[in-house]
Amino acid sequence: MDRQQQRENLIEFLNSVARPGYRADDIDDHSNLIDAGIIDSFALIQIIFHLEQNYGCNLQALGIDPADLGSINGMLTAIARANE
């Protein structure tokens, strides 16, 4: 799966955990989704779980800070590091 496809899958997932009335489609890859009000810090747990289940990301082993998963770019970087 290439980065663009991963990004599209992530956006689809993020829309399913976004706060009511918010969508992740138009947000910049580097913007923080929590700061933008799209998700809350507990949705980050669902993101971690999603990355573990679907991309084999073990954040602890990779030394990735959960706060770094606040942006789409952060999530794509975590996936890339898990695949290295």
Add this chain to the structure above:
Amino acid sequence: MNPGVLAQFHENEALVTAVQSRSGRLALWLIATLLFTWHEVTVLMPAALALVMVFPAQRRILLSVAAAGTLAERFLDIAGMQWMFLTGGVVAGLACLYIAYILVLRFPLWPAAARRYPLLTLHTGIWIALLLSTIPWLGVLAMVPFLAWRLSYLVMQGSRGKVAGTRFRDHLFYLVPVFGGTQTPYGKGLDYLTRHEARDPGAFARSQLAGIKLLLLAILWIYVREFMDAAVFGHTVERLTAWPQGWTLGLSRLAEYLQSGVYPAWHIGWGTIYLELIRATLSLAAVGHVIVGCLRLLGFNVFRNTYKPLLSESVLEFWNRYYYYFKELLVEFFFYPTYLRLRALSPSSRMFAAVFAAAFLGNMYHHILSRPDTVIHSDFAGFWSVWGPRFIYCFLLALGIGVSMLRQQKMRKSGSESSPLIRVRRMAGVWTFYAIIHIWNVRLENVGIADCMRFFLSLLGI
């Protein structure tokens, strides 16, 4: 004028432009200073604000210099006007913080066990410092609980390799904030503050207007609380002095019922606990608005601490909106580490364990750290008499949040819309949950778990 437009004055582009002019900045500073005086914010704040407004690019240096003044203020409280002690205390305090910064900067050189558990290492050091604070000439170490969570953010950032490339002044301004603050670090650490720091005059003006709005809102909430105190409880109030004596419902506060052991009729009891929840929310909102207001005026446009929690439709949402920076602290230092370590558990068990680590263990620990004397100078009976009710409160809170989290996940999956009636019912449920558990959150000498339980049973007519 439309009230909605008035309430959103901080987003009015004409006003944002106006406060960027010289006269606009002066007017904004004068208004802010008047509001600081009303809220009894430290005298350092107007001076620091003036300098930051003139030299916004030097914000961190200026606030770091102000930190020395803030330390002096704190030592003044402890030692009075003993100049030698005051000067020595400020120099020693700054030196200790600088050593802490250097140690974090050299995180890769820490022993392996300390690198693996950096927060545990830090908090072991904190408790050693607290034990040493019992030695009379080391009494200033009693300040450590105030720094504990600020240092935790610093250490956490160091453990992630994000302190390299930063300077001492990038940390000093949040370790010892000029506006004072509480043991909970509003605005968290450097990472979060940097993300919300105003980078241009327009963003700075918007942030400052949002800060003024919060200081005004804090005044409103203080008056509403005083109105409640006078009109409902018949208490003498500090600011709403015009309220006519005797115009009151004459109800007692929850604390008064718990201390007297004489409980009201069940319907009055229910009214009391709901009013107590509203009063606690108003108090916390007022305190948080002043602190966040100060941060925004200085150019850090961070989230509010309390944001309409009484409109929450779930226990989880209320926790998120009631005391944001305390929740963030618990999530960051207890929830995430537990969740990430317990990969072997099922998703639900893993989440429940992480919730209990945060809302129960972390919550208890945070409060115990605020009263270290109950650990250092008490036996177990003394310790339990102080913390027993809170133990029940934290347990019930964690249970409620865990259940709420599972329910939220299910609701997200179903994605169904709710009618207004259902939403009101949910809000009522949230109020009831927090109002009930708050019975165990009233910290009083000589009021134990059994007293709180008896009051709760009185609500059921038992």
